[in-house]
Amino acid sequence: MLFGAILILSWFILLIRYPSKALPVTLIAVIGLCIIASTVIWQENQEKSHLAELEMRFTYDPQNCPADRPLALTLKNASPKPLLELQWEMAAYRPGDSVNLVENTYESPRYSGPGDLLPGSTWNNCLPLPPIRSGYRASSLEFRAERIQGSFAD
Structure with a gap:
């Protein structure tokens, strides 16, 4: 828990201090997380629909x-x-x-x-x-x- 808070705080400091370098990396990470989350949600919905049948x-x-x-x-x-x-x-x-x-x-x-x-x-x-x-x-x-x-x- 403490490690996660330190990681997020460091990321905010890097984003404020070096926005031109940290912003593209942040956007790529957010897009990757969105792709992974949408894939997991899609698979769960497929399984639920098959179970409903x-x-x-x-x-x-x-x-x-x-x-x-x-x-x-x-x-x-x-x-x-x-x-x-x-x-x-x-x-x-x-x-x-x-x-x-x-x-x-x-x-x-x-x-x-x-x-x-x-x-x-x-x-x-x-x-x-x-x-x-x-x-x-x-x-x-x-x-x-x-x-x-x-x-x-x-």
Whole structure:
């Protein structure tokens, strides 16, 4: 922190004392930083748009899934790029309610998707239930993915 303050103060002194030499270097540095920042923002927006094109449907299905993993997931990659990795946190809501009923603890299961999912393809899997607050049945809740993170091939 102190080093950064000294660096900025030195730059201001050089800019005031030698403006003809410091100004072109400053402009080049600012242009370079703007290019880097715009590239990072563009890449993040591309990734967000690809993540928004994923279709994830969760259903409580103890008949077709094992007892320790009764939550059925259907994931469709509707984006034009192959999905390389995917992670998310699970949320559970009563229909029409906005209170998340999942207890987020250190022991909560971590959810991740397939390693590679081509555009237009579908992946089905059974997942463990997240820890739900007492007094609620999983069969009466809607499950959703939140805080989705992933990466796509270039």
